[in-house]
Amino acid sequence: MPDRPDTSHGFGRVLVAVYAIFALAASARSIVQLITEVESDTVVPYVLSAFAGVVYVLATYALAVNRRRLALVTIGIELVGVITVGIVSLVDEELFPDQTVWSDFGRGYLFIPLVLPFVGLWWLRRTSGPEQE
Amino acid sequence: MTDPVAYGIAVLAVLVAGFAGWHVVKRREFGNPLFYAVSVLEVVLIVMLVGGSVALSQTSREVDGVLFISYLLTMVIIPPAAVVWGIAEKSRWGTGVVVVAMLTVAALSIRLLGIWEGIYA
Numbered sequence: 001m002p003d004r005p006d007t008s009h010g011f012g013r014v015l016v017a018v019y020a021i022f023a024l025a026a027s028a029r030s031i032v033q034l035i036t037e038v039e040s041d042t043v044v045p046y047v048l049s050a051f052a053g054v055v056y057v058l059a060t061y062a063l064a065v066n067r068r069r070l071a072l073v074t075i076g077i078e079l080v081g082v083i084t085v086g087i088v089s090l091v092d093e094e095l096f097p098d099q100t101v102w103s104d105f106g107r108g109y110l111f112i113p114l115v116l117p118f119v120g121l122w123w124l125r126r127t128s129g130p131e132q133e
Numbered sequence: 134m135t136d137p138v139a140y141g142i143a144v145l146a147v148l149v150a151g152f153a154g155w156h157v158v159k160r161r162e163f164g165n166p167l168f169y170a171v172s173v174l175e176v177v178l179i180v181m182l183v184g185g186s187v188a189l190s191q192t193s194r195e196v197d198g199v200l201f202i203s204y205l206l207t208m209v210i211i212p213p214a215a216v217v218w219g220i221a222e223k224s225r226w227g228t229g230v231v232v233v234a235m236l237t238v239a240a241l242s243i244r245l246l247g248i249w250e251g252i253y254a
Contacts, residue, residue, distance in 0.1 A: 004168050010222075010224050013229065013230055014226050021211075032203070035199075110240075131189055
């Protein structure tokens, strides 16, 4: 590692790759849903899918170019989002007739959406400060 | 598009992921054998894209065509993208990117089968 830790190197390389895949998965799913499936009474999951897609795209970009503040904000939103949507989608199934990446804590994606923000925050913390390895 | 094709590709992708994972554990640099392994998978995926497109045009099934083709295209794009992103990283994690990419291809292959069978329609 160089003196100045960068969020896109070392393990961060893998993290960015995973984020990129979820950025693609969430936004592609959202675009397909918006084109083909939106009906007025089921708008919640589609808006959420689109929102999640934007969050993942921004987080990927932030981690890839070492923009820590943006990374912290987007990963924070991601963490709140996956937990909130996870709880709400279990409590009120009618609100979520269709899946989003965050439904049921990301069960459709092997719960990776639930784990990812914790890994992201750990990585931001670990790469913060020039005195660390 | 049948079970053996989808699972065959998934197994192949998992094997390449294992090979890349071995590189991560052993701290091996991204070398020719791994490049060839990814290339073999890539060729299979390109054949799959062509074969899948032909099969889609001929089938009488109720397949979501846009979704199906977008999955096929994504699977073709992921391996080269992973190699480009991974090869630029000179630490052990460069090959870690390939592990993630290969597992993703495996997952997409299984989902693709579901799309073909209309499970997610």
